[in-house]
Amino acid sequence: MSRLNPEQDWVIHDVPELRIVTDALWDAVKRRKKEIDATPAVQGIRKSRFWEKKRSQHLLTGKLDASGNLWLMRDHRDSLPTTGGGDHGEASRVLECR
Structure with missing residues (x-):
């Protein structure tokens, strides 16, 4: 220390x-x-x-990126997948962020 x-x-x-x-x-x-x-x-x-003052917690605090994609927390050791829907309203595409 x-x-x-x-x-x-x-x-x-x-x-x-x-x-x-x-x-x-x-x-x-x-x-x-x-x-x-x-x-x-x-x-x-x-x-x-x-x-x-402590900020209130919201349902999706810290779970959305700047484009509105939801970060999915799966058991991936070296990557973090996101739904790629964004403003298209579709969550069929998944990106792998390393």
Whole structure:
């Protein structure tokens, strides 16, 4: 198990020649981020603390791909078959995803 070293043991050096963003651009982005963070929408999102709430489970959560194909869980050791019906309404075609 890896652990962080204590902060007093950290060695930190400023190496400006390795920067890929200029200081002016960095400062402008930080200012813009502060402006965005101060908006009522962002304040409301932070106040709601949505990330601490558990999402409800739905019947097909995690079982459909982007095209609407249903992932069939069969006993295939090295592949995962899907129905290839998609928006055609047919489930006769089966794809093997490895």
